Amino acid sequence: MTEKKTFSISELASEFDVTTRSIRFYEDQGLLKPTRRGQTRIFSTKDKVRLKLILRGKRMGFSLAETKETFDLWDETLTGNEKQLLKMLSILDEKRAHIEQQKADIAMAELEINTREAHCREALAELQKKKQQQESTIKQSGHTAEQS
Amino acid sequence: MTEKKTFSISELASEFDVTTRSIRFYEDQGLLKPTRRGQTRIFSTKDKVRLKLILRGKRMGFSLAETKETFDLWDETLTGNEKQLLKMLSILDEKRAHIEQQKADIAMAELEINTREAHCREALAELQKKKQQQESTIKQSGHTAEQS
DNA sequence: AAAGCGCTTTACGTTAACGTAAACTTCCTC
DNA sequence: GAGGAAGTTTACGTTAACGTAAAGCGCTTT
Structure with missing residues (x-):
C-alpha cells in the first residue's frame, strides 16, 4: 500500500535522470518489458528495479548486452534446470x-x-x-x- | 639500472594486452607522446605509466577525453599557477x-x-x-x- | 474546435573508440 | 637479393548507445 505499483515513462525518466529515448531504447533491446494501455507504456516496479540495475551496470562498465544476458539468465534460473544454475554460478564468479x-x-x-x-x-x-x-x-x- | 627505460609499441601492446592500433590512437588523441627514432616510436616509462592510467581510467568509466584533460591539467600544475592549482583541487573532488x-x-x-x-x-x-x-x-x- | 500536453512510431544522424585493409619503409636473415 | 618481421601512414568501416527531427494519436482545457 505504501508503494506505487505502476509508472509512466516520464516518471521513470525524471526519477533516474535519463531521457525517455533511452528508456524506449532499453525496451527495444529487450531489457525492459512494460505492458501497454492502448499504445502507452506502463512500467511495473520490476521494470523500475531493472532500470536501476541497468544504470548501475553502465556505471560499472557493463554493456547493455551483458546486462540483458544476466537478466535473461536470472529469469531462466527461476525455472531451475541444473545446467542453468551452474552457468549462473560461473557468471556470478565472473562478476x-x-x-x-x-x-x-x-x-x-x-x-x-x-x-x-x-x-x-x-x-x-x-x-x-x-x-x-x-x-x-x-x-x-x-x-x-x-x-x- | 634495474628498470628498462624505453619500449617499443609491441612491447607495450603485449604487456598491457591492447592492440598497437589502440596505442597509436591514444597518441593521436594526445594521451601519449613517444619520441621517434626515424619513423619508429620510442616510448618512455612516463608513457608506460600513462598507458596504465588510461586503461584503468577506461575500466572506471572515464572517456579518453576526460583522461587527457587530467593529464594536461596535471602537467600544467607542475608549473603551478594558483588558479590552475585550485582547478586541480576541484577536479580531484569530482574524481x-x-x-x-x-x-x-x-x-x-x-x-x-x-x-x-x-x-x-x-x-x-x-x-x-x-x-x-x-x-x-x-x-x-x-x-x-x-x-x- | 483549436490548441496544447504527453505519448507514440519511424527513421536518419552522431560520437567514441577503435578494427581492418592497403601500400610502404627498414632492417635482418637466409 | 629475396623474403620476412616489425614498424609506419592513410583512410574507410564498424559498433554501441543513444540524439534528433518529423508526423501522428488521444485527451482535456479553453
Missing part, C-alpha cells in the same frame, strides 16, 4: 572477478588522488608564503616612501 | 565523488551477487535431494524386481 578488479582500481586511484591533493596543497602553501613575503616587502617600501 | 559512487555501486552489487549465489546453491541442493529420492526409489523397485 565477482570484475568487482575485485574494480576494487583494486579504486584503491589505486584513491591513493593517487590523495598524493596529488597533497602536492597541490603544498604548492599552494608555497605560493602563499611568497605572497606574504612580497606583501611585507611592499609595505616596507611604502613606509620608506612615505618618509622620504 | 573523489565518482569514486564514492563506484564504491556504493560495488557494495550493492556484491550484496546482490551473494544473495543470488545463495539462491542458486539452495536450488541446487533441492535438485540433489530430489535426485537422491529418485535413486532410492529406483533401487527399491530394482530390488523388488529381483525378488519377484
Whole structure:
C-alpha cells in the first residue's frame, strides 16, 4: 500500500535522470518489458528495479548486452534446470572477478588522488608564503616612501 | 639500472594486452607522446605509466577525453599557477565523488551477487535431494524386481 | 474546435573508440 | 637479393548507445 505499483515513462525518466529515448531504447533491446494501455507504456516496479540495475551496470562498465544476458539468465534460473544454475554460478564468479578488479582500481586511484591533493596543497602553501613575503616587502617600501 | 627505460609499441601492446592500433590512437588523441627514432616510436616509462592510467581510467568509466584533460591539467600544475592549482583541487573532488559512487555501486552489487549465489546453491541442493529420492526409489523397485 | 500536453512510431544522424585493409619503409636473415 | 618481421601512414568501416527531427494519436482545457 505504501508503494506505487505502476509508472509512466516520464516518471521513470525524471526519477533516474535519463531521457525517455533511452528508456524506449532499453525496451527495444529487450531489457525492459512494460505492458501497454492502448499504445502507452506502463512500467511495473520490476521494470523500475531493472532500470536501476541497468544504470548501475553502465556505471560499472557493463554493456547493455551483458546486462540483458544476466537478466535473461536470472529469469531462466527461476525455472531451475541444473545446467542453468551452474552457468549462473560461473557468471556470478565472473562478476565477482570484475568487482575485485574494480576494487583494486579504486584503491589505486584513491591513493593517487590523495598524493596529488597533497602536492597541490603544498604548492599552494608555497605560493602563499611568497605572497606574504612580497606583501611585507611592499609595505616596507611604502613606509620608506612615505618618509622620504 | 634495474628498470628498462624505453619500449617499443609491441612491447607495450603485449604487456598491457591492447592492440598497437589502440596505442597509436591514444597518441593521436594526445594521451601519449613517444619520441621517434626515424619513423619508429620510442616510448618512455612516463608513457608506460600513462598507458596504465588510461586503461584503468577506461575500466572506471572515464572517456579518453576526460583522461587527457587530467593529464594536461596535471602537467600544467607542475608549473603551478594558483588558479590552475585550485582547478586541480576541484577536479580531484569530482574524481573523489565518482569514486564514492563506484564504491556504493560495488557494495550493492556484491550484496546482490551473494544473495543470488545463495539462491542458486539452495536450488541446487533441492535438485540433489530430489535426485537422491529418485535413486532410492529406483533401487527399491530394482530390488523388488529381483525378488519377484 | 483549436490548441496544447504527453505519448507514440519511424527513421536518419552522431560520437567514441577503435578494427581492418592497403601500400610502404627498414632492417635482418637466409 | 629475396623474403620476412616489425614498424609506419592513410583512410574507410564498424559498433554501441543513444540524439534528433518529423508526423501522428488521444485527451482535456479553453
